Amino acid sequence: MSDVAATGANSARTSRSSPAARLLQGSLLPSLTVVLTLMGIWYLACVPMNIKEVLTQAERVGAEIVPPSAIERRDAGRIGLIVQNLDLIGPSWSMERARLPAPHQVAVEMWVSTWEEEVNGRRGIVHSGTLSKRSLVYHGRVTLIATVVGFLIGSGMGVLLAVGIVYNRAMDMSVMPWAIISQTIPIVALAPMIIVVLYSVGLSGLIAKAVISAYLSFFPVVVGMVKGLRSPDTMQLDLMQTYNASAPQQFWRLRLPASVPYLFASLKIGIAASLVGAIVGELPVQRGGLGARMLGGSYYGQTEQIWAALFTAAFMAAGLVWLIGWLERRTLRAMGARP
Amino acid sequence: MAFVILALLVWAGAWVLNTRLANGRGARSRAVQLAVPLIFGVTILIAWELLVRGLEVDLVILPPPSLVVVTFLGNLDTLWADFVQTILKGALAGYVIGCLLAFGVSILVDRYDYLRRGLLPVGNFMAALPIVGTAPILVMWFGFDWQSKAAVVVVMVFFPMLVNIVAGLADTSSMQRDLMRTYSASYWQTLFSLRVPAALPFIFNGLKISATLALIGAIVAEFFGSPTVGLGFRINASLGQLSLDMVWAVIVVAAIAGSALYGMLTLIEKRLTFWHPSQRN
Secondary structure, three states: OHHHHHHHHHHHHHOOOOHHHHHHHOOHHHHHHHHHHHHHHHHHHHHHHHHHHHHHHHHHHOOOOOOOOHHHHHHOOHHHHHHHOHHHOHHHHOOOOOOOOOHHHHHHHHHHHHHHHHHHOOOOHHHHOOOOOOOHHHHHHHHHHHHHHHHHHHHHHHHHHHHHHHHOHHHHHHHHHHHHHHHOOOHHHHHHHHHHHHHHOOOOOHHHHHHHHHHHHHHHHHHHHHHHHOOOOHHHHHHHHHOOOOHHHHHHHHHHHHHHHHHHHHHHHHHHHHHHHHHHHOOOOOOOOHHHHHHHHHHOOOHHHHHHHHHHHHHHHHHHHHHHHHHHHHHHHHOOOOO | OHHHHHHHHHHHHHHHHHHHHHHOHHHHOHHHHHHHHHHHHHHHHHHHHHHHHHOOOOOOOOOOHHHHHHHHHHOHHHHHHHHHHHHHHHHHHHHHHHHHHHHHHHHHHHHOHHHHHHHHHHHHHHHOOOHHHHHHHHHHHHOOOHHHHHHHHHHHHHHHHHHHHHHHHOOOOHHHHHHHHHOOOOHHHHHHHHHHHHHHHHHHHHHHHHHHHHHHHHHHHHOOOOOOOOHHHHHHHHHHOOOHHHHHHHHHHHHHHHHHHHHHHHHHHHHHOOOOHHHOO
């Protein structure tokens, strides 16, 4: 995260120079190059990834293929197949249910399953008044609500526990080691069990997923917040004491403001973890959400559907982290910090 | 009911004991610092056991820890096979490949500044994404066996490692680099005798973060398809049979594996970065 801040500071410093120099020095042009290169690799990779299916399809239409039998083709290398059938690779970028759909196919799928489905579809929000269950808007909303609810619960409890740890020595010594050890445990493994257990006590859907999200965002916030509340040094604490500040005053005027940068750094980690938790929590119970969409896509070979759900999740994560970053900048500015 | 009261008593007793220990005279000593969290952990286990027995909680909701231990010891063969499949084959292979790949790319990034400015924002962006979501795609490409799990782990581990190694390689002062130049050291000599050792604290930080990510990736990828062995498969299969004691036993295995990996990394870090301020008390 500190690197994001560093690049931000960099672009702020270069913003005084001319636009051309900014393009050369900043990170916009290089990142665009990297993204475009990745896109290029993706388009190229579509050919070897899809060649076997493409050839099978071409054979059905009646084209001549160089190893004519399907068995020979199954054992042949992909590159060899491409070289021998160069004139037939055209459909590599327009296959249905391709092993690797091309970027534009994924983009079309995303457009169809958001705007087209909701505005023009029979079950979309325009025609029926409710979100269509086949649209990514619906599934994205399910995941987003679980993520945000879980994140609020988890980070709220995390802050409370951190305050307890800072002010109670016994709590610090007994809970803190376990909080650190728990970071080394793959907690997500608990997700399916939490879903099933909560389902059997009668809680399902939103709450169960939110519990997992809360659990995942809880520990990063505890650890970061404890660090933050302890960040004032002896000099500052002594100054408060010379002012004859009471314990609550010391907390509200010194420790809490000092912890804000640490809090936001761990909130960024926490919200990303919350989203992962919500997605994994949707796997065992197929009741909507991006995770359910991915698993459904992998059951039925709808690769475009998986990719579209994946990109929706990616945009959601980027948006949530950006939102926290925006809040951080607003808060720090309101507190008088210089950018 | 007696069990519930006993549980509350044990909890209160342990709390008083811990408060005394933590505020007592020997609070700084190593023994107390080790004892307090241990007492806390053991108290949770005892209270859990007593509450489950006292309230007669259904085994389908929460099995008592004693039953989990019995299941764990009774299924050592199965769990060992799962451990080998998921941790040793899937997670560890992917972890090693991903870290080496990240090291290679970070040297490229280090040599070409244009690449650094382009790849770092993308890497930072990717490090925050829910990369677990690539699991269904990679399982489709690489099949159900451990290769697909290793692939998921490679993707998960790569970006956090890259960001950390690049940050570490930048962590030398111009004084130190100038000294290397006065020795007329080549780029590679500077890299391996100055900058990689200086980057070790960052590299170990990345390795520790990635260790947990690797286990998560390997286990979650199994939810999307696996052979009939593996920790993720065992969790799903046992949930289907509602044998939660087995699920908890698997979680114990995952916890031991995660802590052991982390502990090993910490030990190696202590040996290699003894010169760093964070290692000198």
